[in-house]
Amino acid sequence: xxxxxxxxxxxxxxxxxxxxxxxxxxxxxxxxxxxxxxxxxxxxxxxxxxxxxxxxxxxxxxxxxxxxxxxxxxxxxxxxxxxxxxxxxxxxxxxxxxxxxxxxxxxxxxxxxxxxxxxxxxxxxxxxxxxxxxxxxxxxxxxxxxxxxxxxxxxxxxxxxxxxxxxxxxxxxxxxxxxxxxxxxxxxxxxxxxxxxxxxxxxxxxxxxxxxxxxxxxxx
Numbered sequence: 396x397x398x399x400x401x402x403x404x405x406x407x408x409x410x411x412x413x414x415x416x417x418x419x420x421x422x423x424x425x426x427x428x429x430x431x432x433x434x435x436x437x438x439x440x441x442x443x444x445x446x447x448x449x450x451x452x453x454x455x456x457x458x459x460x461x462x463x464x465x466x467x468x469x470x471x472x473x474x475x476x477x478x479x480x481x482x483x484x485x486x487x488x489x490x491x492x493x494x495x496x497x498x499x500x501x502x503x504x505x506x507x508x509x510x511x512x513x514x515x516x517x518x519x520x521x522x523x524x525x526x527x528x529x530x531x532x533x534x535x536x537x538x539x540x541x542x543x544x545x546x547x548x549x550x551x552x553x554x555x556x557x558x559x560x561x562x563x564x565x566x567x568x569x570x571x572x573x574x575x576x577x578x579x580x581x582x583x584x585x586x587x588x589x590x591x592x593x594x595x596x597x598x599x600x601x602x603x604x605x606x607x608x609x610x611x612x613x614x615x
Contacts, residue, residue, distance in 0.1 A: 420481045425538045427472065432531040434466035439524045456504060456511040456520070463520070467500050496523070499565055506581065507572045515571060519564030522557050529553055562607060569604055576600060 441459050446452065456463075470493050476482040477489045504516055533550040536542045576582075582596035 421538055424476070424481060425535060427476075428531045428535040428538065431466065431470070432528060432535055434462070434469075435524055435527040435531065438462055438466070438520075439528060442520070442524065452514060452517045453512045456516055459520075460505065460511075464500055464505065467496055470496065499568070502582070503568060503572055507575050509575050510568060510571045513568060513571045515564045515567035517564075519561050519568060522561035522564060525553065526557050526561070566604055566607060569600055573597060573600060 438459055441462065442455060445455050445458050449455075473482070473493055474486060474490045477484050477486040482489075499519070504511055510516065529546070529549045533542070533546050536546055577597045580596075582594075582599075584590070584592055584594040586593045
């Protein structure tokens with residue numbers, strides 16, 4: 396009898412411990428998603444204000460680049476959330492999605508300044524902004540158990556249009572970067588060198604563009 400009571404006490408203690416962890420995880424995820432929603436809203440307002448004041452998209456990327464790089468890089472935490480089980484999503488899928496965005500920000504638009512005024516940059520930035528405001532607000536309201544119909548509808552319907560438009564914007568931006576990369580030889584390694592390794596960033600970018608094809612096909 397005593398043993399049964401002890402087992403029950405241990406089980407209750409474990410359940411309370413798990414419940415406490417779930418509460419903390421939910422609190423953190425709610426804070427994270429609110430912060431990310433706010434961050435992308437700030438970017439949206441900044442883009443609208445810039446265009447109203449300047450009447451052109453030229454210089455837009457430079458004006459929002461610091462905020463964009465901060466919040467997009469901060470999204471690396473989503474890989475951590477999956478890895479520790481806070482979110483039931485594939486670490487690999489999340490890792491690919493987040494890293495591809497970070498790559499576009501840091502190794503394309505940040506590194507190749509000559510393309511920052513391309514219209515394609517504005518195209519994918521607008522798509523990203525609408526997508527992320529919708530996505531993070533959806534997660535926030537869902538965690539709070541109060542999901543408005545419009546947010547739910549937008550989450551599952553905006554994607555149909557935004558995904559291909561975003562892909563086009565990203566591909567056009569990478570394509571615009573090719574001449575500058577080829578001319579400068581940036582991020583490339585030529586033989587001979589002490590590492591005895593050759594890497595052509597120009598060819599790598601072409602491979603990246605080709606790699607978009609399977610993902611486009613999957614969305615049909």
